[in-house]
Amino acid sequence: WVVIPHTESRWSELKRDSSKQIMEKYNINIVEGYIETDNFSHIGKYDVIVLAQVMEHLIFNPVNTFKKLADLMEDGGRIFVSVPEEVFRYNVQNYHEMPWPDELLPEERERRKLINAFGHFHEYSYAEALEVFQESGLECIFHKWTHPIHHFMLRKADPS
Numbered sequence: 001w002v003v004i005p006h007t008e009s010r011w012s013e014l015k016r017d018s019s020k021q022i023m024e025k026y027n028i029n030i031v032e033g034y035i036e037t038d039n040f041s042h043i044g045k046y047d048v049i050v051l052a053q054v055m056e057h058l059i060f061n062p063v064n065t066f067k068k069l070a071d072l073m074e075d076g077g078r079i080f081v082s083v084p085e086e087v088f089r090y091n092v093q094n095y096h097e098m099p100w101p102d103e104l105l106p107e108e109r110e111r112r113k114l115i116n117a118f119g120h121f122h123e124y125s126y127a128e129a130l131e132v133f134q135e136s137g138l139e140c141i142f143h144k145w146t147h148p149i150h151h152f153m154l155r156k157a158d159p160s
Contacts, residue, residue, distance in 0.1 A: 035054075035065055036058055036064065036065050037060070037101045040068065045077070046074060048078055049078075051080070051081045052080075053082055055132075056084055056120045056122060056123050057118060057120060059121045060101045060112070061098040061099060061100045063132055069136075070138055070156055076155075078141075078153055079155075082149050083123070083129060083149070083152075084123050084148050084150075086123045090120055091121055092122050094128070095122060095124070095131075095132060098122065099112075124150075133152070133154055139156075139157040140154055
């Protein structure tokens with residue numbers, strides 16, 4: 001379970017005892033870090049990765065994050081993503097406008113984290129989400145729409 005570091009005051013305010021109890025009950029290992037900028041190759045490979053209401057909070061080009069997640073998947077693994085349908089274009093009109101973390105100096109990366117204080121940065125249409133996944137080397141094998149949320153099941157795309 002990757003969570004935002006406890007040093008982020010806004011995140012610390014949102015942590016609940018009930019979440020901690022669930023994690024302890026099911027022996028869930030908590031790793032603190034920023035999924036967009038930190039390297040998680042040391043934590044192993046996973047059969048299932050879930051991003052529930054996370055994609056719209058990414059502040060860097062999401063292809064960067066989804067490529068990283070694809071690298072963390074076991075062969076045959078799945079990524080489940082739930083993301084709200086595009087309603088607002090908060091900060092950018094298209095994810096292509098979002099920089100990759102390594103394009104910025106460290107202080108610029110830090111300043112970017114303050115833009116929305118972990119609120120929605122960019123919401124995605126169905127087509128734009130699929131474009132992100134495809135560019136990341138993932139393919140959608142299942143989609144369900146429950147207004148206003150898209151639910152995707154992804155796997156690594158066949159390289160051929």
